[in-house]
Amino acid sequence: MYNRILSQFEPEQIKINEPLKKHTTFKIGGPADIMLFPSNINDLQKAINICVEDNLPYFIMGQGSNLLVRDGGYRGIIIKIGSNLKKFVVQDTKIYAEAGVRLSELARAAAAHSLTGFEFAEGIPGSLGGAVVMNAGAYDSEMKNVLESVQALNTRGQIDTFKVEELDMSYRKSIFQENDLIIVSAILQLKRGEKTLIQTTMRDFARRRREKQPLDYPSAGSVFRRPEGIYVGPIIEKIGLKGCAIGDAQVSEKHAGFIINKGNATASDVLKLIKFIQEKALQTYGIELKPELAIVGED
Ligand SMILES: Cc1cc2nc3c(=O)[nH]c(=O)nc-3n(C[C@H](O)[C@H](O)[C@H](O)COP(=O)(O)OP(=O)(O)OC[C@H]3O[C@@H](n4cnc5c(N)ncnc54)[C@H](O)[C@@H]3O)c2cc1C
Numbered sequence: 522m523y524n525r526i527l528s529q530f531e532p533e534q535i536k537i538n539e540p541l542k543k544h545t546t547f548k549i550g551g552p553a554d555i556m557l558f559p560s561n562i563n564d565l566q567k568a569i570n571i572c573v574e575d576n577l578p579y580f581i582m583g584q585g586s587n588l589l590v591r592d593g594g595y596r597g598i599i600i601k602i603g604s605n606l607k608k609f610v611v612q613d614t615k616i617y618a619e620a621g622v623r624l625s626e627l628a629r630a631a632a633a634h635s636l637t638g639f640e641f642a643e644g645i646p647g648s649l650g651g652a653v654v655m656n657a658g659a660y661d662s663e664m665k666n667v668l669e670s671v672q673a674l675n676t677r678g679q680i681d682t683f684k685v686e687e688l689d690m691s692y693r694k695s696i697f698q699e700n701d702l703i704i705v706s707a708i709l710q711l712k713r714g715e716k717t718l719i720q721t722t723m724r725d726f727a728r729r730r731r732e733k734q735p736l737d738y739p740s741a742g743s744v745f746r747r748p749e750g751i752y753v754g755p756i757i758e759k760i761g762l763k764g765c766a767i768g769d770a771q772v773s774e775k776h777a778g779f780i781i782n783k784g785n786a787t788a789s790d791v792l793k794l795i796k797f798i799q800e801k802a803l804q805t806y807g808i809e810l811k812p813e814l815a816i817v818g819e820d
Pocket residue numbers: 546580581582583584585586587588602603620644645646647648649650651652653654655656657658659697702703704705734736740741742743815
């Protein structure tokens with residue numbers, strides 16, 4: 522079933538039975554039948570054409586920082602964009618970037634060119650593509666505020682351009698969560714600013730993260746979406762679940778909105794803990810918590 526895809530790519534672009542725990546920030550996840558690392562956008566187009574024509578299941582991964590892969594792994598092809606599609610250029614007040622570039626690298630490049638508006642992205646460990654899909658944000662800003670347009674590949678192999686207004690972006694939401702489009706690149710529109718001030722702000726954000734977030738442990742960031750007007754961490758803390766653990770999956774003692782992997786947590790541990798928190802939040806406060814994480818693979 523995988524013969525054609527195996528024959529069309531170089532051996533170093535493919536891994537067979539690759540443990541996905543090696544590719545997620547949670548350090549959790551069973552093996553993918555095939556993991557493919559496209560070197561450029563043409564490679565990505567070729568891979569999608571083959572998957573569509575041969576009816577092969579596939580899943581796009583950026584940096585795997587908002588992902589929980591189940592313990593049985595993935596029967597199909599995981600296409601990791603966050604490894605190679607990393608070209609970008611800063612021109613005047615715009616940044617033209619491929620989807621695999623890390624947000625922190627773009628934030629630093631913006632600062633180096635005295636461009637303001639992207640400071641919030643320092644410390645979000647995702648790729649540009651993943652950040653667009655999630656409308657990632659922090660410190661009162663989000664991707665929506667800095668995007669000019671996005672280029673995305675469809676299952677017919679064509680690349681279309683979308684203006685930010687067409688992406689229906691709101692809190693951790695975009696149209697890309699509901700369609701098959703694959704983000705290949707984006708244009709950021711920033712403003713001229715003062716370099717020292719930008720760098721100071723970024724250092725301050727990084728310090729606040731180190732103080733508040735359990736960065737010493739593997740995690741996938743905030744587990745739950747924030748219900749309107751409610752901070753999830755304090756709610757979980759009030760219910761008394763700070764430090765609560767199932768196996769090696771634990772509600773962080775430092776920030777109750779995070780679940781951390783204390784060493785050998787399985788996806789099953791995390792999913793049980795998520796369910797337990799959801800039940801308690803509903804019973805105690807009538808609050809329905811929905812996971813922010815993308816959950817993929819089989820048990
Ligand atoms: C310590 C820590 C702190 C974090 N802090 C924040 C924060 O402050 N704010 C915040 O918003 N998030 C935060 N996150 C979560 C995460 O970093 C973001 O959601 C990030 O945008 C995910 O990007 P990614 O490349 O890792 O995506 P992945 O986890 O690889 O994928 C996420 C989803 O996007 C899809 N996807 C990825 N790339 C593409 C593409 N090119 N085209 C189409 N679909 C794609 C995947 O299929 C999946 O559904 C944090 C995570 C951690 C571990």
